[in-house]
Amino acid sequence: MSLALNKPKLDNLAGDIWKSAERLRGKFKAYEYQGVILPIIVIRRLECVLLAWREAKRAEVLAKRPRRTDKELAQLVKELELNLQQSPFSNKTKWTLRKVYEEDHTLLEENFRAYINGFSKNVDDIIEHFNYRATIGTMVKNNRLAPILNQYKELELGPDQLSGLEMGYIYEEILRRFSELSGEEAGEHFTPREVIRLMVELLEIPIPERHVSIYDPACGTGGMLSVAKEHLLDRAATPAQRNNVEKFVTVHGHVRHYANRKQEHFLCASINGANEILNIRVVSIGLIDRTPVHPREVFADALSDRASAIIVAHNHPTGSLEPSATDVEVTGQLKSAGSVVGIALLDHIIFNQKGYYSFLENGLM
Structure with missing residues (x-):
């Protein structure tokens, strides 16, 4: 994948996302906006990744067992999903943002909480870090939960639409806008992708033939790490080299x-x-x-x-x-x-x- 970014496309998407922040005016203080918007971006991205995984796994199962009914296929895929050796993360419920929004709105909060509580622990740790469950109560009190879910339930944030690099750009652009809105210096949070790419290129990281760790000791949104791996994948000239990058490169942003x-x-x-x-x-x-x-x-x-x-x-x-x-x-x-x-x-x-x-x-x- 090329490291070149389609800036107009990404800026337009960031602008669409920013509109949801504008809907919070009068209901939340400016510094509280990111506590509402950033978690739902992450949840929608993870949802899109999981939906794509389910579709791919469904096709894989169907190819091996073509006579399975839709119900049987759904059950098999769910069993695979809940096995974290098979999937990167999971959600044990039937819900998606769209399904939550389209159900009875008197149960909107209950169903949304059930949905986010259904994620596997590795995702739940992220949600907990945002303290999002407390924020949901404030959103309900201010009648903002339904409008936010309505905007994000169909937003195209899947891996087929946005690479990890592009998703990182969107996330950092939104974070930059929140920083400026709160009167902070954007540079305290945001390193332009062009600068990151230059830094990664100067490192001259070779295509690995054994395990390599890339470590960012002050990892924020993971830009350094995602660009480093994307850069190696872009330089891989053969399928074998791409496989080596996926197999041997581990990125760390632990602290x-x-x-x-x-x-x-x-x-x-x-x-x-x-x-x-x-x-x-x-x-x-x-x-x-x-x-x-x-x-x-x-x-x-x-x-x-x-x-x-x-x-x-x-x-x-x-x-x-x-x-x-x-x-x-x-x-x-x-x-x-x-x-x-x-x-x-x-x-x-x-x-x-x-x-x-x-x-x-x-x-x-």
Whole structure:
């Protein structure tokens, strides 16, 4: 797939989505808009992906068992869907956004909640992160649930219409508009795709012949990660090379979801000799402005992972990205301890919802 983006098409789609935010005027404060709109975009995208998966799986089953009735086919596909070794995620209910909207509107909230509660845990974690269940109650109170569902129930956000790269562009464009509406700097959230592509190209990542991990330590919407993988797929000259990209490339954006925690979380990523991430764990949870951490806790899991290096990170709930004197001291202690046990400290990253600070990039390692 080419990395070129059809900007007019994507900007028009972003404009259509933005209209739903305008419907919230007078009912929600400007900074609350994204809490309503961003989750429904994600839910609709996931729904489109799941519907496409069901259709493909139905055709696959029908080819093997052509005499199955529609009811039998639907049952077989649902059984496959609920097996997460077969599907990336699932929904155990009969609902879609369209079906929820077209049913009795006196049951709209109940049916919509049943729908989102029916997703598998990996999707439920996303919904929970948005705190969307509480937002639904506010939408109902302000008579906004039906209009929002009506707009999104048919919106074409499927993988056949939008690649992961294009979906990322849409999501970041909407996020940028919300940021500007709230009086924030768009650059705090949005990195233009052209800049990301240039950065990825400068990395000169080869087509892999063994496992490769691509890691974004301050992952926001995943733009860096999605562009990196799309770039490799675009460069793959043969089906075998494309298969290698799909098989061997793993992207990681593990820590950014801790950015909005009200307490400091200290995390440690174990790295092997091939610079692959073995594991990421929360080492300790502290207060709003500090977290206790000792080298023995940091290196205990790294030793059990047989790691050759680690990257540590912690969030700053106070908002500042500048390292404190304690942060600098802890980094020095970990670096010294690592040299003793033979596990190198590669970087210490401080992050919040607006960005990150790297000790390595700032010459403090």
